[in-house]
Amino acid sequence: MTLEDLVRLRRARDLMDRDYAEPLDVPALARFALMSPGHFSRSFRAAYGETPYSYLMTRRIERAKALLRRGDLSVTEVCFAVGCTSLGSFSSRFTELVGENPSAYRARRHDEGAAIPACVAKLRTRPVRNGEAGRGGAPVA
Known part of the structure; x- marks a missing residue:
């Protein structure tokens, strides 16, 4: 995983922290992070130890x-x-x-x-x- 990927994942995680009450899903978060949904989910889990959905919940x-x-x-x-x-x-x-x-x-x-x-x-x-x-x-x- 590149440093650029980590920065994008952090921005997506910050979005979840800030806008947790908004309708957020993996495709929307992946678009925000400029990644495909599959790559975003795998990378997020590798970086933070849980899936994006689990983190948001x-x-x-x-x-x-x-x-x-x-x-x-x-x-x-x-x-x-x-x-x-x-x-x-x-x-x-x-x-x-x-x-x-x-x-x-x-x-x-x-x-x-x-x-x-x-x-x-x-x-x-x-x-x-x-x-x-x-x-x-x-x-x-």
Whole structure:
């Protein structure tokens, strides 16, 4: 992989971080990175250890957790606010990454982390697949 490819992949990843609520798919991200969809997917996985879709969904779930902690939106409203179009798929992925369903997450207290600096809390609460927790990934919150 060339340095130029890495720069393009980073720009696509930054786009996902910034526009996570927009309808992004692999062909659109590949066009943004000036790559074919297949090459983009393979290169992204090689560079970041996960597929573009998985990375995007992790970002969406990360943002959904913050919205659910606020408690002023329903699970359905949060689902659509973070760019998901299927409540079932959102709930399944949320449960896979967080370890509890969105309704249970929203209903429980979240004040235990109130005294933790935001930079530490962000790292600590970053969602990861349950299988990744044992491989040195961030712990499941």
